[in-house]
Amino acid sequence: MNDKINKYLEQVFSPYEDTDSVKELREELMTDLQEKYSELRSQGCDEETAYHQTIASVGNVSEIIESIAEKTKTVKQMSQRDFSQTDLRNSDLKGVTVHDGKFNESDMRGSDFSGSDLRNSSFRASDLSDVIFDGSDLSGAKLSMCALKGASFINCLLNGTDFSHSDLSGVCLDNLTFDGTIFNCSSFIGTSFKNAVFRNVFIKHADFKKAVFDGATMDKLTYAVLKGSRANLAGVTVI
Amino acid sequence: MEENKMTSDLLRGHTDTMILKLLLAGDKYGYDILKLIHQNSENEYELKEATMYSSLKRLENDGCISSYWGDGSQGGRRRYYTITDKGKKTYFDNKNNWEYAKRILDKLL
Numbered sequence: 442m443n444d445k446i447n448k449y450l451e452q453v454f455s456p457y458e459d460t461d462s463v464k465e466l467r468e469e470l471m472t473d474l475q476e477k478y479s480e481l482r483s484q485g486c487d488e489e490t491a492y493h494q495t496i497a498s499v500g501n502v503s504e505i506i507e508s509i510a511e512k513t514k515t516v517k518q519m520s521q522r523d524f525s526q527t528d529l530r531n532s533d534l535k536g537v538t539v540h541d542g543k544f545n546e547s548d549m550r551g552s553d554f555s556g557s558d559l560r561n562s563s564f565r566a567s568d569l570s571d572v573i574f575d576g577s578d579l580s581g582a583k584l585s586m587c588a589l590k591g592a593s594f595i596n597c598l599l600n601g602t603d604f605s606h607s608d609l610s611g612v613c614l615d616n617l618t619f620d621g622t623i624f625n626c627s628s629f630i631g632t633s634f635k636n637a638v639f640r641n642v643f644i645k646h647a648d649f650k651k652a653v654f655d656g657a658t659m660d661k662l663t664y665a666v667l668k669g670s671r672a673n674l675a676g677v678t679v680i
Numbered sequence: 681m682e683e684n685k686m687t688s689d690l691l692r693g694h695t696d697t698m699i700l701k702l703l704l705a706g707d708k709y710g711y712d713i714l715k716l717i718h719q720n721s722e723n724e725y726e727l728k729e730a731t732m733y734s735s736l737k738r739l740e741n742d743g744c745i746s747s748y749w750g751d752g753s754q755g756g757r758r759r760y761y762t763i764t765d766k767g768k769k770t771y772f773d774n775k776n777n778w779e780y781a782k783r784i785l786d787k788l789l
Contacts, residue, residue, distance in 0.1 A: 466737075469759050470729055472752055473711040498714070500728025508734040508741070 445492060446474050453502050461535040461556065462509045470499070509533075639663040644670070691725060694778070695735040696744075698727075700771035703745060703763035709752075710736070710759070736761060744770050 481491035525545040532552040542562040561581040571591040580600040587607040601621040610630040623643040629652040639659035649672035744767035752758040
């Protein structure tokens with residue numbers, strides 16, 4: 442019977458994008474409905490009656506979707522993937538998929554992109570302060586000329602990501618792998634790269650003097666260039 | 681449950697306050713709230729899941745409540761809701777407004 446209830450919810454939720462908040466809502470509804478169903482059964486209802494009464498207690502789901510993360514809905518509904526010059530402050534954008542999207546010159550302070558797929562999207566000249574990118578795929582994305590103060594990149598994929606001319610000061614980039622990542626002309630005052638791995642990265646005109654590289658691993662070329670830019674490379678492994 | 685549209689709209693307009701009142705007595709999860717509203721109305725009023733969750737999500741966005749995942753009964757997890765100080769103030773404001781409106785309506789109707 443749980444399968445039947447689950448199928449019903451699946452169908453009810455099918456028009457909406459599967460963001461984290463929608464998934465969590467479905468989980469909450471599922472446990473509620475299971476409990477209601479078993480109560481009705483223990484009160485002597487037959488399976489069919491109990492199922493129909495359980496389903497009838499749901500009401501109109503679109504009512505809830507409207508109240509969770511209005512901006513999530515907007516992102517899905519905008520047919521062209523261009524959000525340039527948009528005010529997206531503090532938006533819940535968890536788990537969205539936007540390939541080749543444009544978020545140029547946008548104010549996205551405090552937004553949450555956790556678990557999102559943002560491959561090849563462009564965030565040129567945007568304010569990304571305190572944005573959460575945890576667990577998202579930023580491969581090939583352009584985060585150039587961005588403010589990134591307080592941004593979080595835990596477990597991000599950053600292959601070929603372009604951070605040119607961005608301010609990464611104070612940002613924690615520990616344990617990440619940078620493959621073909623571009624750091625030309627970026628600032629790194631107090632940036633932490635502990636246990637990070639560097640392969641074929643681009644680092645022209647960047648000052649790494651005050652960045653932290655404890656436990657990092659890097660190829661010879663990266664090592665040589667970083668050394669040239671006066672980085673402290675004690676505790677770095679060269680591969 | 682016999683009620684006309686006006687009654688049901690009137691009641692639904694107070695969903696937030698009903699939920700806040702229940703949370704004043706302690707943290708609850710979704711189905712708890714539905715059951716208590718049914719019981720406390722002496723089986724005369726039943727809130728739909730959708731109406732309740734839209735109210736819960738709105739209250740959370742407004743900072744009147746917060747939520748956390750806790751253990752459920754059958755190994756699953758449940759989301760519990762807690763009232764915040766702002767939520768308490770909202771409850772008492774709403775309650776006072778209702779008392780006031782009720783007094784006036786009792787005189788006029």
